[in-house]
Amino acid sequence: xxxxxxxxxxxxxxxxxxxxxxxxxxxxxxxxxxxxxxxxxxxxxxxxxxxxxxxxxxxxxxxxxxxxxxxxxxxxxxxxxxxxxxxxxxxxxxxxxxxxxxxxxxxxxxxxxxxxxxxxxxxxxxxxxxxxxxxxxxxxxxxxxxxxxxxxxxxxxxxxxxxxxxxxxxxxxxxxxxxxxxxxxxxxxxxxxxxxxxxxxxxxxxxxxxxxxxxxxxxxxxxxxxxxxxxxxxxxxxxxxxxxxxxxxxxxxxxxxxxxxxxxxxxxxxxxxxxxxxxxxxxxxxxxxxxxxxxxxxxxxxxxxxxxxxxxxxxxxxxxxxxxxxxxxxxxxxxxxxxxxxxxxxxxxxxxxxxxxxxxxxxxxxxxxxxxxxxxxxxxxxxxxxx
Numbered sequence: 001x002x003x004x005x006x007x008x009x010x011x012x013x014x015x016x017x018x019x020x021x022x023x024x025x026x027x028x029x030x031x032x033x034x035x036x037x038x039x040x041x042x043x044x045x046x047x048x049x050x051x052x053x054x055x056x057x058x059x060x061x062x063x064x065x066x067x068x069x070x071x072x073x074x075x076x077x078x079x080x081x082x083x084x085x086x087x088x089x090x091x092x093x094x095x096x097x098x099x100x101x102x103x104x105x106x107x108x109x110x111x112x113x114x115x116x117x118x119x120x121x122x123x124x125x126x127x128x129x130x131x132x133x134x135x136x137x138x139x140x141x142x143x144x145x146x147x148x149x150x151x152x153x154x155x156x157x158x159x160x161x162x163x164x165x166x167x168x169x170x171x172x173x174x175x176x177x178x179x180x181x182x183x184x185x186x187x188x189x190x191x192x193x194x195x196x197x198x199x200x201x202x203x204x205x206x207x208x209x210x211x212x213x214x215x216x217x218x219x220x221x222x223x224x225x226x227x228x229x230x231x232x233x234x235x236x237x238x239x240x241x242x243x244x245x246x247x248x249x250x251x252x253x254x255x256x257x258x259x260x261x262x263x264x265x266x267x268x269x270x271x272x273x274x275x276x277x278x279x280x281x282x283x284x285x286x287x288x289x290x291x292x293x294x295x296x297x298x299x300x301x302x303x304x305x306x307x308x309x310x311x312x313x314x315x316x317x318x319x320x321x322x323x324x325x326x327x328x329x330x331x332x333x334x335x336x337x338x339x340x341x342x343x344x345x346x347x348x349x350x351x352x353x354x355x356x357x358x359x360x361x362x363x364x365x366x367x368x369x370x371x372x373x374x375x376x377x378x379x380x381x382x383x384x385x386x387x
Contacts, residue, residue, distance in 0.1 A: 001303070002370045004257075021235060023242040025159065026250040030179055034159060034242050036235055040186040041072050041147065045080030048145060051181055052116065056083045057145070058108045060131040061122040062091040065149050068192050073122055073147065084120075085111045089127070093278040093285070096126050096165045098174075104134040108142070118143035118181065124150035124197075125157035125285065129172070132163030136178030146183040150193060151201025152286050154185040155208075155241035160249040160259075166278060170346040171270045177254055185242075187235050198228065199322050200286025203265075203293070205237050208244040210293060210314065211261050214364030216240055221317050228321070257368075264358040264366050265292030271343035272327075275335050282331045283324075290323040291330070295384065300359045302380050310362045327384050337381045341374060 020037030035047060048057065057077065061070055066088045077084045087107045089095050108119060119142055121131035128146055135144035146158035164175020190198065202224070209217025226233030245262065252259035269285070269292030276282040297311035315325045327334060334340065344355065355372040 001372055004368045004370065021239045023239060023246055025179070025246040027179060027253060032179065032181055032183065034183040034185060034246070036154075036185045036187065036239050036242065038186065038188045038235075040184050041069055041189060042076055044073055044147060044184050044186075045076035045078070045082055047182065047184060048077065048118070048120070049080040049082055051118075051143070051145075055143070056111075056113055056117045057085075057120045058104075058111055058113055058117075059084055059086040059120045059122050060089070060104055060107075060127055060134070061086065062089050062095065062124075062127055064091040065123045065127070069122060069149060069189060073120075089130075091126075092280050093126055093166070093273075096130050096172075098165060098167075100130055101134060101165055104131060105138055108134065108138050113138075113142065115139040115142055118145050120145045120147060121158075122147045122149065124148065124153045128153050128158050129163050129175070130165060132161070132178050132180070133165060133175050136163055136176040141178065144178060144180045146180045148183065148185055149189045151190055151198055151238075152204050153201075154187075154190075154238055155201065156204040156245065156262075158183050158185070159242055159245045160262075161253065162255075170274055170343060171278070173346065179253075185238060187230075187238065190234070191230060195322070196284070200284045200290075202227070202321055203286040203290040203318065203323055205241050206318065207262075207264050207289065207293060208241045210297075210360070210363060211244075211264055211358075211366045212364050213240075213244065214362075216244075217317075217363055224317075224321055260356070260368050261358055261366050264360075265289045265294075265296050267344055267357050268292035268295040271340050272330065272334075274343040274346075275340055276330065276332070287324050290318045291325055291327065294318065294325045295380075296358060297360055298384070299357070299377070299380050300361070303359070303376065306360050306362050306365075310360070313363065327381075334385070337378055337385065340381055341378055344377065345374075 023034040119131050119135035121128040135142045148154045148158040161177045161179035163178050164172040167173050223233045227237050248259050269288030272288045294315045297314045300306040301308045301311045319325045357369050357372050359369040360366045
């Protein structure tokens with residue numbers, strides 16, 4: 001097993017403020033801003049209009065989000081003089097499919113939108129990934145705007161340009177890199193999330209501390225209640241998370257190296273999602289990541305790379321906020337370990353059949369581990385399945 005691309009980004013100071021925050025993703029001519037603040041959906045039309053005169057948009061959303069946030073967004077677009085159409089899809093992970101992709105493509109083409117017009121994703125990670133994929137392929141690439149309405153999407157999937165859909169072979173195996181032109185993260189809309197959805201998004205916030213920001217993880221341990229209750233800690237945690245991802249994306253846009261660190265917990269997590277057939281009643285993405293991050297730390301300890309104390313600390317904090325952290329926390333029976341390993345082998349980080357994981361030497365010391373022995377992973381998972 002070889003190691004590469006360890007963490008080591010600069011440690012941010014955590015300062016609380018209620019003012020709107022702007023984080024830039026620096027990609028030269030394709031740079032874009034992430035706007036973070038309260039009530040931004042109402043003024044989204046003006047922010048979008050500033051991108052160019054005469055732009056028309058197709059807003060893609062799901063049934064749950066549409067009931068809560070579509071009307072204010074469409075009203076703001078109209079006030080800003082932006083012609084807009086909308087498409088409302090079923091909520092849930094199963095919407096990330098070829099069938100839904102074709103619905104979005106047909107809707108955009110039927111509206112006669114041009115390459116300089118935009119697809120607007122109003123929703124969580126499912127809608128963002130699906131809409132971004134459509135924007136990346138219609139007319140060989142349209143403009144794309146993210147208006148993420150879940151915590152997970154605001155701190156992770158809306159930033160960085162990774163788009164895609166799921167197939168029977170695994171999660172996000174079909175897609176394109178297509179950067180947005182703007183991300184509008186309205187922290188107020190997070191008040192409409194269920195406790196489960198918010199907790200699932202928090203897993204991705206914690207991930208940034210576990211990769212290479214140990215001070216941030218310690219701050220989260222002390223301040224997570226303020227994040228959950230909607231205090232100024234919430235916007236600050238989102239901003240720190242977005243800055244962390246923006247730095248990585250700017251340095252490695254297409255995941256040729258260090259960007260893979262952002263997948264901490266995802267190799268195990270994606271396998272568990274596939275094993276539960278993307279059934280959101282049993283497991284949602286952030287929950288899979290939470291279990292996956294605990295497994296990654298425990299497997300690192302299993303391989304004598306990190307201490308058991310650090311693995312226990314990760315498990316303790318994620319459990320404290322209400323996230324599942326064990327295989328046994330997943331409702332229903334899981335398939336045999338051989339099947340879980342098959343799902344892991346389909347992961348996008350696999351290189352010529354060799355298993356690649358994001359492992360760690362401790363809190364905030366993640367690294368890319370190449371050629372991880374499949375037999376060790378199998379043995380480890382078998383142990384975790386034991387009562």
